[in-house]
Amino acid sequence: MQRSGHGTDLAVGDLTRAIEDFNRYYIRLPVVQKLPFTTLSVLDTLVQSGPKRLTELARAEQISQPGLTQLVTRLEHDGLVERRRDPTDGRAVLVHLTERGRQICQARHEDRGRHLLPLIAQLTPEERQSIAEALPALVRLAELGRQADQ
Amino acid sequence: MQRSGHGTDLAVGDLTRAIEDFNRYYIRLPVVQKLPFTTLSVLDTLVQSGPKRLTELARAEQISQPGLTQLVTRLEHDGLVERRRDPTDGRAVLVHLTERGRQICQARHEDRGRHLLPLIAQLTPEERQSIAEALPALVRLAELGRQADQ
DNA sequence: CGCAAATGTATCGCGAACTTATATAAGTGT
DNA sequence: ACACTTATATAAGTTCGCGATACATTTGCG
Numbered sequence: 001m002q003r004s005g006h007g008t009d010l011a012v013g014d015l016t017r018a019i020e021d022f023n024r025y026y027i028r029l030p031v032v033q034k035l036p037f038t039t040l041s042v043l044d045t046l047v048q049s050g051p052k053r054l055t056e057l058a059r060a061e062q063i064s065q066p067g068l069t070q071l072v073t074r075l076e077h078d079g080l081v082e083r084r085r086d087p088t089d090g091r092a093v094l095v096h097l098t099e100r101g102r103q104i105c106q107a108r109h110e111d112r113g114r115h116l117l118p119l120i121a122q123l124t125p126e127e128r129q130s131i132a133e134a135l136p137a138l139v140r141l142a143e144l145g146r147q148a149d150q
Numbered sequence: 151m152q153r154s155g156h157g158t159d160l161a162v163g164d165l166t167r168a169i170e171d172f173n174r175y176y177i178r179l180p181v182v183q184k185l186p187f188t189t190l191s192v193l194d195t196l197v198q199s200g201p202k203r204l205t206e207l208a209r210a211e212q213i214s215q216p217g218l219t220q221l222v223t224r225l226e227h228d229g230l231v232e233r234r235r236d237p238t239d240g241r242a243v244l245v246h247l248t249e250r251g252r253q254i255c256q257a258r259h260e261d262r263g264r265h266l267l268p269l270i271a272q273l274t275p276e277e278r279q280s281i282a283e284a285l286p287a288l289v290r291l292a293e294l295g296r297q298a299d300q
Numbered sequence: 301c302g303c304a305a306a307t308g309t310a311t312c313g314c315g316a317a318c319t320t321a322t323a324t325a326a327g328t329g330t
Numbered sequence: 331a332c333a334c335t336t337a338t339a340t341a342a343g344t345t346c347g348c349g350a351t352a353c354a355t356t357t358g359c360g
Contacts, residue, residue: 116166131291
């Protein structure tokens with residue numbers, strides 16, 4: 001266990017394992033809206049960060065620029081996003097979420113909460129307490145991770 | 151915030167949000183081995199639960215049985231898994247991990263740990279402490295989630 | 301036992317979602 | 331005005347998933 005060195009008195013292996021566990025559970029969660037994975041990720045990104053350029057989105061999602069252009073075309077066709085010209089740069093397009101796109105993200109979020117609730121109910125009060133106390137730190141950790149990738 | 155009702159004095163919305171944050175960060179993490187997502191998920195499943203039948207794997211990964219047959223064919227071709235007959239049922243095939251497949255999972259896990267370490271180093275000692283104390287509960291929560299999907 | 305029904309895999313054809321390469325359009329610098 | 335960079339779009343090819351279907355083995359029951 002990597003316990004020393006960089007001022008991290010936390011078992012990195014354990015945390016990594018825990019996060020991977022959650023990923024495996026969450027990723028395969030059956031969801032209401034059956035959409036391709038990258039599509040959902042793009043929508044979430046737009047919810048969090050607001051309108052973005054195609055190029056920025058492609059970098060964030062780690063797919064090619066043409067791939068994202070096609071994806072946005074599909075999304076636009078389905079009425080989940082809108083392309084608007086960037087007023088400050090005639091070459092660029094800003095991808096905006098529509099109300100419908102926002103609703104889908106919201107519905108997914110609530111759906112996941114519904115899956116989680118009965119699981120939380122099975123924990124002991126002490127376990128729930130410890131998780132509740134760790135939440136701010138976990139959120140900050142995720143925040144740092146997002147920054148690290150720019 | 152949903153604080154009452156089923157004996158869950160934990161803000162489900164906040165926890166859901168935190169887990170989603172980690173998913174978004176982790177899923178798009180650039181990794182050493184560039185393999186399709188479902189492929190990696192299958193390998194991880196085999197690491198955790200040992201040899202499995204095609205049908206079981208297909209259900210766990212939520213893809214069709216023909217889809218999984220093809221996936222396993224690719225994996226076998228790449229030497230990451232082996233097909234062995236089930237001694238107790240002549241119809242069934244058990245998918246076994248090879249040493250090479252195990253190594254890839256291990257490498258990915260370590261890679262993720264390396265990404266996480268510098269982030270953890272930026273947290274305050276109190277934040278690290280709170281996360282460390284919540285880890286057993288988080289692991290149990292993930293465990294419950296896995297059981298819930300059978 | 302013998303044969304239908306159930307169960308487990310494999311194959312085929314198709315469509316969706318990526319990729320790389322290339323083209324077009326707009327801004328930037330000299 | 332000219333080359334150069336940046337932003338997006340189009341085209342062709344590949345990969346990975348699905349549904350339908352076929353085949354093999356096991357199970358259950360008269």
